[in-house]
Amino acid sequence: MIFPQALEWASTADFSVLSWKCFFKLAEEHGCLEVCLYACWLIWDNRNKVFHEGICKRPTALVRLANVLCADFIQAQDSGTVSRQRQRVSWSLPSGQVVKINVDGSFNGSTRTAQLGLVPRNAKGDILFAAVRKRAQVGSPLRAEFMAIIFGLEKAKMFNIDLVVIESDCLTAIKEIQSVDISTSIWFGLILDAVQRGKQFSFSEFTFAHREANRLPPELAKWPVISFHDVVWRGELPYGLCNPDVVSS
Numbered sequence: 001m002i003f004p005q006a007l008e009w010a011s012t013a014d015f016s017v018l019s020w021k022c023f024f025k026l027a028e029e030h031g032c033l034e035v036c037l038y039a040c041w042l043i044w045d046n047r048n049k050v051f052h053e054g055i056c057k058r059p060t061a062l063v064r065l066a067n068v069l070c071a072d073f074i075q076a077q078d079s080g081t082v083s084r085q086r087q088r089v090s091w092s093l094p095s096g097q098v099v100k101i102n103v104d105g106s107f108n109g110s111t112r113t114a115q116l117g118l119v120p121r122n123a124k125g126d127i128l129f130a131a132v133r134k135r136a137q138v139g140s141p142l143r144a145e146f147m148a149i150i151f152g153l154e155k156a157k158m159f160n161i162d163l164v165v166i167e168s169d170c171l172t173a174i175k176e177i178q179s180v181d182i183s184t185s186i187w188f189g190l191i192l193d194a195v196q197r198g199k200q201f202s203f204s205e206f207t208f209a210h211r212e213a214n215r216l217p218p219e220l221a222k223w224p225v226i227s228f229h230d231v232v233w234r235g236e237l238p239y240g241l242c243n244p245d246v247v248s249s
Contacts, residue, residue: 023036024036024037034070034073035066035067035070038065038066038069038070038073039062039063039066042057042062042065042066042069043062045139045140046062048139048140049139049186052112052137052139055186057186061184061186064184065184065185065186069172072171072172072175089210089212089213090213091209091213091214091215091216092213093121093123093124093125094121094122094123094165095123096123096163097123097163098123098163098164098165098203099120099121099122099128099156099161099163099164099165100120100121100164100165100167101118101119101120101121101152101155101156101161101164101165101166101167102118102119102120102121102167102168102209102214102216102217103116103117103118103148103149103151103152103166103167103168103217104116104117104118104145104148104168104169104214104217104218104220104221105117105141105144105145105146105147105148105170105221106144106218106221106222107138107140107141107143107144111136112136112137112138112139113134113135113136113137113138114134114135114138114143114144114147115132115133115134115135115144115221115222115223115225116132116133116134116135116144116147116148116151116221117130117131117132117148117216117217117218117219117220117221117222117223118130118131118148118151118152118155118217118220119131119216119217119220119237120152120155120156120159120161120164121243125243127235127236127237127243128159128161128235129155129159129232129233129234129235130220130232130233130236130237130238130241131151131155131220131230131231131232131233132220132221132223132225132230132231133151133230133231134225134227134228135147135228136228142170142172142173142187143187143190145168145170145172145173146173146176146187146190146191146194147190148168148217148221149166149168149173149177149194149206150190150193150194150197152164152166153166153194153197153198153204154197155232156201157197157200157201161201162201162202162203163201163202163203163204164201164203164204164205165204165205165206165207166198166204166205166206166207167206167207167208167209167214168206168207168208168209168214169208169209169210169211169213169214169218170208171208174206174207174208175208176191177191177194177195177206178206180192180195194206216237216241216243219241220237220238220241223238223241
């Protein structure tokens with residue numbers, strides 16, 4: 001059960017008038033605030049899919065996914081934020097002939113649109129090109145992240161890149177792709193698509209990067225784009241953006 005204390009709460013409070021503020025306060029007191037927040041987001045996301053796509057996820061699947069997302073969040077904090085005084089995380093160079101493509105997907109809930117940004121760099125840290133794509137009827141932030149990963153693979157193939165690392169700051173997306181054989185994600189179709197596209201290269205890898213080591217793609221994903229056609233800058237970045245400092249791998 002996602003809320004072990006649900007029966008206790010129900011016996012002491014009238015949920016018809018219980019405010020959200022009180023609900024989250026109780027969740028915090030019982031040590032399950034993060035799971036509650038994930039569950040609320042998943043319920044909202046599921047409601048949108050029912051309304052717009054006619055797809056409804058089983059309650060048990062939502063519960064399982066909420067716990068998985070919460071566990072991933074805690075693990076990421078434990079491994080990536082051990083100390084407030086930890087060293088600054090920087091983007092690292094790929095090795096040899098490998099090209100690292102950093103990607104990011106931004107999601108606008110009010111318009112249900114996503115904008116995808118990517119930038120491939122070689123072992124010297126040189127920018128090969130930058131690209132932005134805008135898409136409608138996306139549905140959720142996580143779907144936007146999967147779409148950004150696939151966008152990176154598409155452009156890698158288009159520019160004849162054969163040794164590629166796709167790097168994203170979405171830990172959930174990367175873990176789902178790395179464990180595709182046991183994935184129960186509602187976005188399994190996108191996950192499988194990414195894995196199959198990756199097999200078309202002589203070498204491909206999907207890796208996670210902390211947000212501060214993936215600073216450039218989010219800026220591209222917010223770049224003002226009106227058209228739904230891909231925008232590509234060859235060998236450069238849009239005016240006003242710069243290539244962050246890199247460190248050797």
